[in-house]
Amino acid sequence: MSAGHLAVIDMQRVFADPASPWATPRYADAAAGVHALLPAFAGRVTFTRFLAPREPVGAWRAYYEQYPFARRPPDAELWALTDEFAGLADHVLDTATFGKWTPELAARTGPDGRLVLAGVSTDCCVLSTALAAADAGAEVLVVADACAGVDDDSHLKALQIMELYRPLVRVTTIADLLAEAGP
Secondary structure, eight states: OOOEEEEEEOOHHHHOOSSSSSSSTTTHHHHHHHHHHGGGGTTTTEEEEOOOSSSTTTHHHEEEEEEEOOOOOOGGGGBBOOOOTTTSSSSSSEEEOOOOOOOOHHHHTTTTEEEEEEEEEEIIIHHHHHHHHHHHTTTEEEEEEEEEEHHHHHHHHHHHHHHTTTTTTEEEEEHHHHHHHHH
């Protein structure tokens, strides 16, 4: 079976910085997992970045009223990929939505493709991306030990919810995914 396309979700400073309102406490664990996966997906990796829209619309207005610190332009420091990934990101997809399943990511994954997800946060952008991709017909694998949530409980609950979508979405581990992909 094909190894697929790896989408590395939102490995950005705003989620890595412990002082950020959106800090992901186990960001470093997710980062280590992503590093373990990257060699197996050479040339088939998309890094994503969550960005604030220029002008929020609909319910996003209330969201950014709750998080005014995030109303920054795309080139603001908080939106940058962390230093460990900035030099590795040959392809970056920016969205102002939690879900990253865009026409661009769909094209990179292919019409009958496999999308492998890693990154942060499991209970928001990873979950939103997984469900949208599965609805579109992609085989989705979520690498549990290459993801992190807003806290451990939310991470585990999100993984449990995604596991309910089998066979469209499957939760796996780095070791199992790499063993399945073979040499």
